[in-house]
Amino acid sequence: MEQVRTSQIVDAAGKPVQVREALSEEQTSKLGFISKEFENHPSGGLTPRKLASILQAAEQGNLVEQADLFEDMEEKDAHVFAEMSKRKRALMGVDWDVVAPRNADKKEEALAEEVKEWLLDMEDFEDHLFDIGDAIGKGYSMLELGWHKLGKTLLPTLEHQSARLFTIDENDRKKILLRNSGGRGDELWPFGWVTHVHKAKSGSIARGGLHRILAWPYLFKNYSIRDLAEFLEVYGIPMRLGTYPSGASDEEKNTLLRAVIGIGHSAAGIMPDGMDVDFKEAAKGASDPYQFMINWCESVQSKAILGGTLTSTAQNTGLGSNLGDIHNEVRHDLLVSDVRQIAGTLNRDLLWPMVALNIPGADPRRGPRIKFISEEGEELNERAERDKLLFDMGYRLNQEKLTEIYGEGYEPVPTNTPEQNDAARPNAAATAAAKAGDNETELDGVVNQLATQAQSPLDDLYNRIKSLLEEVDDNGGTLEDFQDRLVEAFGFLDPEELADVIQMALATAELAGRYEVSEND
Template identity: 55%
Template structure:
């Protein structure tokens, strides 16, 4: 029996095929999140981040989840980034110069991956953008003659720890001990959103500071509205009032503030003073700065988020869209490599013993955006007419128009029968070809050539065309004796006059006369 190997060709153990690695680690399933965002301060945040660098990831990643749960702007922007790839087309392509069997393997892998919940797998894997990494545990099952993954279960980041030897190897945190992840048992996506050690690779490390400052501003704004947003109520009691009377007045002032109703003893007064001068703008300015910073960190730009509520120009929008597309391409390349190495190859290695890891099919995302069809439809004919040789494959790729399969119906230019008749003004251009040679140059014309052009233009034909053209007007004249009514009838019948034949004959005659005069030197 052939030995199962990894992508580097090294023999590996297949124990993960039998059961998931965490199946007997009950302590992991009883681990609850600590919600460190409660009462978060700069000092405590700094301590949480330091603990993560030393391998204790519990506090850091619990905080990261709290951030998305409590900050709607972070959740929305991260959702845009994570879900961008779920809407992209994907394919599994064979290696270069693939043999027939390698192409068949690629098609088989496509069917296997298509049977999985790939959209959910992508969404869970892209959680690594904020956390730095994401882990999904493979669950294998025997199906006929094949052993295939039937589920990929997402595991929280606080189940893992980091090796203190290299600060980049991810381990399973089993009761405080780091345990190596089983081969073919995990799909671990390490996303390089920024360089650095694994514990510091996620974008949430940068986002946690504007998140903290924004929380301070929101809290301060709430206190401002509570203290200064309502008018101050002042109760006045009579000199010599007892403590009981004072307490009664205080309760009335408080009740008026919350219930808008209250009673006081006769002789006592309650005055309403204007709220102290102040503005909410400083707090909102701080909150807007934090949200724009969050958008820049996650999406690379702020235009699609519009945290400041302003509009922008179309040119600026195109620039920001290019930034978004650059990030999408990077995300697609990184995730495609992970899925190829940790999903496609394990399936191949288990079911195709002896397969060459260097010839493994690859998963690819289609993130190429179609060009502007209207712009290319106008530019390409002009470039071709000027002599530029444009490859058909390049045009199809740019415009994202697939090539037709054999026998597939396609759109095409109208045939001659389906085209509308050309206007009479183009008659001269059609007959000019008679007087041109293959190089497109005018040649001297003899009487025979002129006679050939004039053939079909006898007086009888002109008279016949004239009669048919004027027939509606003549009929209108015969039906009325009033001159004004006759003129009106002629005007009304003008659109019905069939003058195409007459116009074409006259254009031919005038054109031939003009050309003959120029060639003969008479004009």
Template identity: 50%
Template sequence: MVQIVDQYGRPLNREVLKSPQTARVAQFTRQWPSHPSLGLNMRRLPHILQAAERGDLAAQADLFEDMIERDGHIFSEMAKRKNALLTLDWSIEPPENATAEERKLAEMVSEWMKALPEFEDITLNAAAAIGHGFSAQEIERWELEDKVWLPTKIVLRPHRWFSTTPDENDEIRLSDGSMNGAELWPFGWLVHTHNAKSGFIAQSGLYRVLVWPYLFKNFSLRDLAEFLEIYGLPMRLGTYQAGATDNERDALLQALVTMGHDAAGIIPEGTTIDFKDAASGQSDPFVTMIDWAERTQSKVILGGTLTSQADGKTSTNALGNVHNEVRHDILVADARQLEGFYRGFIRMLLGINGYNVSSRRQPRLVFDTRALENLKDFSEGVATLVERAGVETIPVSWVHKKAGIPEPKNGEPVLKRQQALPQVGLSQLSPYRSFAALSTITDEIDDPAQVALDNAQSVPDAINAAMQKLIAPLVTALRDGTSPDDALDIVAASYPTLDDTQLQQLLAQALFVADIWGRLNADS
């Protein structure tokens, strides 16, 4: 009997098909975030980071979640980066030089992946690893349908539920109360580790870089709020008479506080309140620190600032385009790492369904991260290279790839260029056609005018030969003194000898010969 193993070679624990691993650990239902951002200062923050480096991720994970909830700028920029992944098309591709069986297997895996519930949520939850360094989604339920095992419920678990073993292969473990934590069940978890920065898992998330700008920004926000409260209101001084009782003094103080917020209050008789001018001060230093922190956050998350912050001074369209290119590079990098995550997932699906396929020859999920060319500019450039520069080594497959146009499969219908009728007039032809090619075209339509030119006849003779049959009766009648009306009758009487086709051909030949004569003698 073939043993079923996951992408790490671990055998299937059939308990995972009955219930999730976390259902066995009751303590998770009683854990609540500690919100370490409350009262966070320069002394507490290093201790939180050091604990995570030793494997205890709970406080660091809670701090990261607080950062997302309390700092709208971090939330917005991270949402841009993660949601960009949902704009990418994806496909399941067979390996290089795939056999018919491997292509069929890829099609089957594609059907499996499309049948997954909320594929987009799986991608977004995996992208949470960009900030935390890892994400762990538990497969709560497997179901067998049409002899195929597929997960039907996948849930992202809080990052605080996990720990790491930096001294033992830096594995992600479930914090079940044991010293090193419980090993994650095979076929029970989808774990994605994202190297946003190099280091152990606890250090590899972007939020590790963002904690210091977050801290300094919050210091400045607190100071700015205090500044506005103190310096934005006038100073109020209350005086009371000597011998005032404690109740009278308390009433006066309460009146001072009330008038600061409500602009109304009562005071005992014999006391007075004196309003002073508001103290002078500048809020610019606090705003400058906040602006620095947000710009640093944008650079860390998106690689630049001009795609998120426009100050009207340094922001230009050119610089914005450069920063958008940087964002595309980051998107490609994130997508490539997610492809590795799905490679393990596909390996798991193949294993649980009894397909023993080499990891090197298994189907893979590929995100389409190509930066497509502008079709108009690209097509004109390729046409220029081929027709004018004579480049004959451009593969058709490369054109399809750059333009984002898939190659037809299985005989599916394709668009075709409409065949244009050959033009007789030279002015209707492309200026890049050679006279040899022109001669070929005219030979195909048996043009008498072209034959006349090829036989070195003069252009006037050729024109006369082409037009004589049409206008000769009219000229003869007028020379014989026939009136114009009678001459037209003679032409009308002779017209039946020329059908419409002959008439049109004669006119086309005459115009064609005149066009050539004018072009050949334009400079003479």
């Protein structure tokens, strides 16, 4: 490290910086008692007035209470935790690459490959993406860099630091400082931090986190859960009333009371002869209002975090899980936004410091950059398969949309006229009847029907349905099994489109059924 000529180091913006301190130790080592503080857990006894006070204090620079509240929200609210976990863990599954700048020469391409090797050799790089994703909820996420030498190369280690250790500059609300005992905050050391500020919405750092939006439904839901618990305590248990004869002694009364209490919990008890226990019907009441409020709050939370609700609460419609898959596209838009923001942070605070410290004279304008591959390969193949099925059902992309998705260079091919298609199509029912044998199962006639229909313009779609039928038939399945398989195979379609597929298949099945009836006659 002593060989690095720190006087010639520039940051990603090309400004000269001093990095000697960052290379020698971590800045948090100078925090003292601040790093040993315990969280305050402000969610205890949270009220609208207290919540408003916490949020307002954060806007004025005191981020500690807000950071502690956000930690409590993810810890105490299982729904928020689950939805935020989906959002953050999605980052870990995105492929990435390190690319050279445009019109790169061989030296720049070689540098990009070398930096990629550095990242691949970095321990738990994808786990650090999860930590960076903490900024989605809190507005910012801070990873401290610790530099070490491997051979002749300076490489960093990353450690996520608690959001409560930081504040914002009172003169610049978009600048993060490290807390100090004086209360004003210290400047962050250059090349000492990966500082990711995530924009869930535009505004200052204190107001940019998604948890600011989630805090209010979190509060309202807690009120509803508490009210529901009180309701169940009052209305959920029938009253038990013990009666004793006149003249009973205090000891007999106490025995009866213990028996009444014991019956409520153990469903068993004893009492002296002549005493009775009556169970009164629980008071009438309904938990629906409380449950409605809880469901509403969770629905709002899902919309804010994932952009929709079906990804987390698929309804019991027979198509619920597949409707959730449709909404994954909405979440994909959020994923693209997340990785783009994170890529900018990594290029500025991680990749460029590694290049600047190891490649003397490197130009920050021509440095290698990390690129997340968020919509290529398999996803494009799935889109092509879906578009082909929709085309088979009578829907087609216009030329503008086709070029937007798949690029230029495509021309329409001539297609047969409807008259030619009708002339080429044989009588499906007659063909099925001719091929039917004495030992047909319930689905054999349907398979034969589809064998002839596959010659129509809907060849591919019919063939897929036919293969499903054959598979169900081979396994001794029924038409109900066949319908379930249709939902599984074509569930990614919109509900109306899926209904068209099922209608087409079952219509053919009906023809086969009529054929069997005619044979029996």
